Amino acid sequence: EPEVTQTPSHQVTQMGQEVILRCVPISNHLYFYWYRQILGQKVEFLVSFYNNEISEKSEIFDDQFSVERPDGSNFTLKIRSTKLEDSAMYFCASKVAGGLNEQFFGPGTRLTVL
Amino acid sequence: DAKTTQPTSMDCAEGRAANLPCNHSTISGNEYVYWYRQIHSQGPQYIIHGLKNNETNEMASLIITEDRKSSTLILPHATLRDTAVYYCIVRVVGSSNTGKLIFGQGTTLQVKP
Numbered sequence: 457e458p459e460v461t462q463t464p465s466h467q468v469t470q471m472g473q474e475v476i477l478r479c480v481p482i483s484n485h486l487y488f489y490w491y492r493q494i495l496g497q498k499v500e501f502l503v504s505f506y507n508n509e510i511s512e513k514s515e516i517f518d519d520q521f522s523v524e525r526p527d528g529s530n531f532t533l534k535i536r537s538t539k540l541e542d543s544a545m546y547f548c549a550s551k552v553a554g555g556l557n558e559q560f561f562g563p564g565t566r567l568t569v570l
Numbered sequence: 571d572a573k574t575t576q577p578t579s580m581d582c583a584e585g586r587a588a589n590l591p592c593n594h595s596t597i598s599g600n601e602y603v604y605w606y607r608q609i610h611s612q613g614p615q616y617i618i619h620g621l622k623n624n625e626t627n628e629m630a631s632l633i634i635t636e637d638r639k640s641s642t643l644i645l646p647h648a649t650l651r652d653t654a655v656y657y658c659i660v661r662v663v664g665s666s667n668t669g670k671l672i673f674g675q676g677t678t679l680q681v682k683p
Contacts, residue, residue, distance in 0.1 A: 460613070489671075491673075498674060499614060499671075504669060547613045547614070549614075556619070559616065561613030
């Protein structure tokens, strides 16, 4: 069964460093998402991406964040200068075209900022 | 998207049906009810969705009241692997909608042997 994959599973970085989180969505999916979950808190929407552009972003997704689909398979989230409060699980999700279709989530990347 | 209210936690005996309620009293006519679950910090997993009719799939059943102000997710024979946080999400579906999901705190279901 096709699945969303994410790498790395765990990333440790120093405050102020740039990180890139990688996702490979399911191949025929057209909508892509990033969510994050700070330990013990709820899952929060960050950004949605469709047709090679951001379709919606939350207040969390400020100028430090960017997303890219550099080729036909990868979908990346870049944090330019990490802060301690960026420590969280980051989940990528994708879905096919059509409003009713469910989102498929990856296993997540745990980001730890020291 | 309409706000949902769920109990913080519930217990269920293994092999019994788990009935998870959700209130969405401000739901509008074009909003669907979706259920996802998250097993121990894994990525959320889609379970089922519905508009106004009851729905069933291989994982669960969804019962939506006639006035659509509340719904119940039913896991017919809960197993220990069903221990998870269950999220009820109400969202508009349409071409102008990006499909983002807004998660609440959900219900932590503990299935006990």
